[in-house]
Amino acid sequence: MADPAVMGSHTLNLGMRSGTNKASTSPAENYYLARRRTLQVVVSSLLTECGYESAEKAAVESLTEMMQSYITEIGRCAKTYCEHTARSVPTLPDVVITLIEMGFNVDTLPVYAKRSQRMVITAPPVTNPPVIPKALIAGQKRTHPAHIPSHFPEFPDPHTYIKTPTFREPVSDYQVVREKAASQRRDVERALTRFMAKTGQTQSLFKDDVTAFPLIAARPSSIPYLNALLPSELELQALEETDSSEQDDQTDSENNPGNITNDDSGVDKENSGLPSGGVVPTVKASEENMIDNPYLRPVKKPKVRRKK
């Protein structure tokens, strides 16, 4: 009951995750393509400004590449300068220095920017910003306990450390248990007997449909009483389980009356160095008993005198 629910939510999460992944890859692509396209437009308009009427695609590509490299270099260097001064966000002077470093006459820039024949380029269409894929959320994210300063990194996602129970709640309803046990046993028995019936000879109660109630054929055995009298293995097993303790008790008490004295003497003897242990006295006693009984006596050798 609980399990399917868990499973369901699980798969649901999975689905969501794969969904976000797709969305995040294609917008990034789009962004890159858009930037590239914008740069191409810029290159083309600069060429037009300069008086070119047409340009080879490859040339435009090269110029675009150069332009991109250049801008990237500016960004990189500006960032470096800013970080050099222990800041994280570049400022205008950083860029200026960069430009200077790159051999660019900064003073020409305002003029150039305000040139008359400059072409206005429309802003690239706004593409939705790439969504950062959401981390899997399993369970409640833990906040820091009081003794951990808040600036310390947050706890990782709970799914990395919490255990998720995947077993089903045991059914404790007696009726259901009995019901299950009963039907299970019945099914097993039925299946087993059906199988036996199918694989061996059968007898049938009906003439019209011999498969209806298949009876495993009766097979005579040479020593029928053994099967009939000896408890089956199953029963023996059950017996061991149920009353092994009880039996122990019984044998203990049975042995006691006869053995207590024996045991004592055994201990004494042990002290005096005789080779008898706790168990030996009983064996010994039974050996003595054996002597009484003629059936336990050894068989005699034939007398020599007797002639064949």
Place this chain on the structure above:
Amino acid sequence: MNRKKDKGFESPRPYKLTHQVVCINNINFQRKSVIGYVELTVFPTVVNLNRIKLNSKQCRIYRVRVNDLEAPFIYNDPTLEVCHHESKQRNLNYFSSAYTAAVTAVDPDAGNGELCIKVPSELWKQGDEMKVLKVYIEFSLDQPKGGLHFVVPDVEGSMAERGAHVFSFGYQNSTRFWFPCVDSYSELCTWKLEFTVDASMVAVSCGDMLETVYTHDMRKKTFHYMLPIPTAAPNISLAVGPFEILVDPYMHEVTHFCLPQLLPLLKHTMSYLHEIFEFYEEILTCRYPYSCFKTVFVDEAYVQVSSYASMSIFSTNLLHSTMIIDQTPLTRRCLAQALAQQFFGCFISRMSWADEWVLKGISGYIYGLYLKKTFGVNEYRHWIKEEMDRITDYELKMGGVLLHPTFGGGKEKDNPTPHLHFSIKHPHTLSWEYYNMFQCKAHLVMRLIENRISMEFMLQVFNKLLSLASTASSQKYQSHMWSQMLVSTSSFLKSISNVSGKDIGPLIKQWVEQSGVVKFFGSFAFNRKRNVLELEIRQDYTSSGTQKYVGPIKVTVQELDGSFNHTLQIEENSLKHDIPCHSKSRRNKKKKIPLMNGEEVDMDLSAMDADSPLLWIRIDPDMSILRKVEFEQADFMWQYQLRYERDVVAQEESITALEKFPTPASRLALTDILEQDQCFYKVRMLACFCLAQIANSMMSTWTGPPAMKSLFTRMFCCKSCPNIVKTNNFLNFQTYFLQKTMPVAMALLRDVQNLCPKDVLNFILDLIKYNDNRKNKFSDNYYRAELIDALCNSLTPAISISNEVRTVDNLNADVRLILEEITRFLNMEKLLPSYRNIITVSCLRAIRTLQKNGHIPSDPSLFKSYAEHGHFVDVRVAALEALVDYTRVDRSSEELQWLLTMVQNDPIHYVRHRILSMLGNNPPFTKAAESQLCTEALVDQLWKLMNSGTSHDWRLRCDAMNLYYTLFGLTRPSCLPLPELGLVLNLKEKKALLNPTIKPEQPVAAPELPAPMTFSAEEEHLVTDTPPIPVPPPSQALKRKLDTPLGSPPEPGQVLQDEPSIKIPMKGRFPTQEEEDIDMETVHDSQAFIYHHLNMLERPSTPGKEPPSVEQSLLSMPATPMPMPMPMPMPMPMPMPMFGKESSSSSKHGEHHHHHHHHHEHKKKKKKHKHKHKHKHKHDSKEKERDAHAFSNSPASGRSMRSPSLSD
């Protein structure tokens, strides 16, 4: 001569046996054969003892020597084939008397025997009366059909690995089947027993085992037993097998034996035997008489328990593990029975068959005391009631059971039991059921004696018998004390009167010397004016099986003020008895009511009659009369009796009575009893069934859930979910038995459509479904089996539409569910068999019920497969029972044939016996009704079965007679051609014949007991006759010795040769068979004699198909020409034969014709028996075929070569 005085025991034999050696030196499991010899030490008690008659059946006798002299002998067993000719006689009366005559003719108690040995004349001429004779007999048994039973499982391995074993068995005195002996309970002697068996086997026999010695090749060993206590031959037994040995941990002189792999079961089963020993020794104040005791558990046992001197043989199926509940008390009972019989039956033996009741009575009685001690007074009283019901039911149905038949002086004509179709003169002619009832009655009578003289005296009597016997047993034979080990009715009665000083004569006369039980009808009225209870007790003493009772009877009246005993005198013509009441009929509600046992209880008295102080009345509450009481009292009285009477017998009686009162009050009383856990569980079980019956009678007014359902739910189901039964826990046996029984009883409930209510069926199916035994210490197989029985009980006849064939499709939905359960259970049994396959048994029964009710097609094939040899015996019996039922319902002659074939061929005697007895109880047809099954062929078949097919088993023969009686009655079966036809046939023979169909006189002319005078006369006759016969002993014996190669014992030639010498006096030789019609009987006898005489030659062992072995028979031929020179008239001399075969048959012919002549002369006037001749001929020619095989398959291999006659 045979006049018995009261005390002394006179042997019917002219000699006394003192010691016997039995030596069996080879037991061959492969061939199922046994070779050995016996040596009997005999003291003649007459001058000139010239004949010794011994018992021997089916033994092949090779040689007999008396004091080292070869002795001629005759072997004649008239019981082999009771009617010696294929007469057209088919009426049971005729057979029964012929059979009785045959049994008498060999009855050791009458001094007879099958084997007649002629004492060599040198010996009897010595005339010294006290000269000891040693009779040495070499014999063998080949595939014995009786006496010894070989169990040889058909698997791989050596005999020991296979668990092959052999044991002796028999019904009553049957030792003669396996060695020659005096097979009488009254002939005691000491024994030396030697058995040489394979080194892997153990031979268990009677007495002390002295030593075991290897043979020289070390492959065999010899067990030496010595039994110094004088013992009768029937109490000698033997069991040989690869037994596992268990020395009893409590009594080291007691040893238990079981078949391989069963040792754990044996340990558990035997763990309480010492308690039984202690109990008997204590009450009898007498040590166990033998120095050791052995129990042997064997497969395919003849009966569950059989006791022999110092050992008992049990069925291996009595063994059980700790998990088995139901079998435990049963097995304990068997052990207790066996041990009781050790004292009375084995150690103390009986003088004659008529005294058997004393032994059975005493052993049954002390067994009852054991039951009382072990299982409690309730169980004991319940058992007594059960036994009482059994015997009364039997006697009222079948006629009386007579414990002590007296046959006054052998002259008495009238049969003491004319209602029976068998004679009770011999144990071997009794029907098995009768014998069981006999035992039952014997112990009940013993209890009556105890009631009369008190238990203390009773035990003193037993002690006296035992101490006399043990004194006697230690004496030498010469002291003539041994007869004190024999009990007789008169000696027993004498002891009783000596010990108790009481005269129990009337009691004995009533119950022992007279058959029948008492049937009382009681009713009462309360006379308010006089405050008197007017009790009327009537008797039915005219129906069969009843007798009139005169004497005291105890009546217990429970009144408001207490319980009062009254002893009334039943007299000739007083029916009414006035019993004054002690209490006024008032309602004192506050007062508690005192019961018989002193207890005081509160009762709700609102139900009772306001005018009467009587709560209930019981007639003969102590069961001190063998009676059946039908007593009438109001329903509320029965209900009070059920609720408040503490005696289980009273409770059971009231439950039975309440069946006739289906009222809410009865229902309440029964339910209350059911719930009361102090109440004896068997009473509660009985209440279940009564409640079901009442519920059915009250169907229309019944309210609430089906009877017992809520009770069961409360007791055995879970509190939280009442439709689910608790997991099994059988620690409390009382509730266990109740839990088993309630569903079975509930399934008997019926609704208005006479169907089992849906509720109940589902309930039972749920019980099966939710049954869970995993946590149980005990096996639930009996419980599951009873649930199947419950399903089976719920079945009602199918509504059949125009007799359509039953198919799977039109199976009723409920039945489908039931069938599914049964199928599953039955299939699971194959994988996990239950103890004693009890579930299979229940399933088979249920399937038969389904068939019978028309739910599934009636088909015997399933049962046939389960009935085959190789299934557990309980399963087989269940399947056979279904087949018997099928045979009756479907009138199938094919199945009947199948069953009868099994009766003839099955290796297990018990199964054969059961088939016949089940056929008798559920007969395919009866004498009253016509049936197409009743055919001449069937009559012939059954006739043959009882005439000759069952000669190896007394019990089986009597079973066959029972069946014959059930099917055809006493007279000529109706399906046979009309008597007129018989007459015509006889006319053809030119004889005026009234015979075959005429039954009337014969039964009356019952064979007489051998008149002793005749007998001795006969002896003299023989003596005078013998001299003229030249053939016999000295020279011959000498010669034979010379001729006979060493160690080749059997001498058929000798046999042939010797017979003639005895033949002439023959005519009169079986005085026992004489009947009114003397002439006829003489002929009959002489024919019988010849026949058997011949028979002996061809088949010394029981008739049967002996595998022909041509070579051997050819080899053995030369032996047979011998008889030719015998000095007898040979009216039809045959050409001198080339082969022995012919010669032997021709010689037979010779003899035969001789007799014919004889016969003819004799008979001219008495034509009656002409037909016998004819058939005799037929018979002979048949026999001829067999002659070839005579001796051919003797186990003694060398024997065929030599023959003394060769030299002739």
